[in-house]
Amino acid sequence: MQMDSVTTKQPINLQENATIQDKNDLIQSILNTNTGGSDFDILLKQIMTTSEVPVTDSVVPLNSGVSWSEGLLWQQLGAVQVDNTINVETKNHAAESLPTTYNDLIQQASRKYGISESLIKAVIDTESSFNPQVVSSAGAKGLMQLMDGTAQGLGVSDSFDPAQNIDAGTRYLSYQLKRFDGQENMALAAYNAGPGRVQRLGISTDAELMNHLSSLPEETRKYITKVQNARSKYEI
Incomplete structure (x- = not known):
């Protein structure tokens, strides 16, 4: 120019x-x-x-198509996928993929961390719609939408590598399940909003969580429902 x-x-x-x-x-x-x-x-x-x-x-x-973000001017280029409460910008070179594309990786993570394949797939479906190249508006990356700090803490060197991302995301989910004694909805809320947010509710069961949903962000409330709905598609 x-x-x-x-x-x-x-x-x-x-x-x-x-x-x-x-x-x-x-x-x-x-x-x-x-x-x-x-x-x-x-x-x-x-x-x-x-x-x-x-x-x-x-x-x-x-x-x-132009917006301000963190003090910088951003021109939104490429396809933008809106997934419930999560906005993700698809990289131009990202290829479409299907749940079956990652069956082997999901099976490995399931056996390794003791989490059902249907739950892993439901989280991936909700987080990224099985696209390994998505980046959220907050900077979360890949299939299970890992933030950079979380990824680094889990030993991930490339969040866009499906093998690393699925393994780390499943491991992080397993941490939340252990933290909340296997209470699945509490673990999902922690995965989305952070464990501290859930712990501050002072509850210990999924039933209590459902009675305190109004204390959680709207995004998290929708997230729990969407994961559980998605899970039904992958139940064997």
Whole structure:
């Protein structure tokens, strides 16, 4: 993309004495050009790194497909899959896969950690729809949607490797089942919302959990139901 001298000087001028609205107007004008390329990226980076106050989409009416996330401007590219409460962006090179594609890996994890294959498949179905390349809006990756910190703690070097991801995700689920004495719904709630959130409820059984669902995030409540519904498809 070719940029004239006036345009390329704008970020420099804004660095010295510009209001947030000035920067917002410039960003919006760039977005409206519908162009891209390395110069475009550099220009946006210059603007963003000089903004002392975070710019939000409540200030700038961004174009369709463009959003602010963690202080950065994101252009959503590629197919976006909406899975209940989980939004995942599919990498362009990701191939579609079926539950049967990972039967061997799931069987191995089932035997290794003592968790039924139907439950593992239900969690994978709910988390990623059996796509090993998905990344959630929060940064969770792969089939069972491992956060980077969790993956590292479980010894995963590549969250997009199905073998590593399924093994680690199943192991993490087994930890939650042991933590909550085999109470499956409590373990699922912990997998989704974190064990601390569940422990703070002061309950010990799935029956008690169902009576305290309102204390859990809506996403977690839907998550438990969706996993259990998905499990029925994989019961032998």
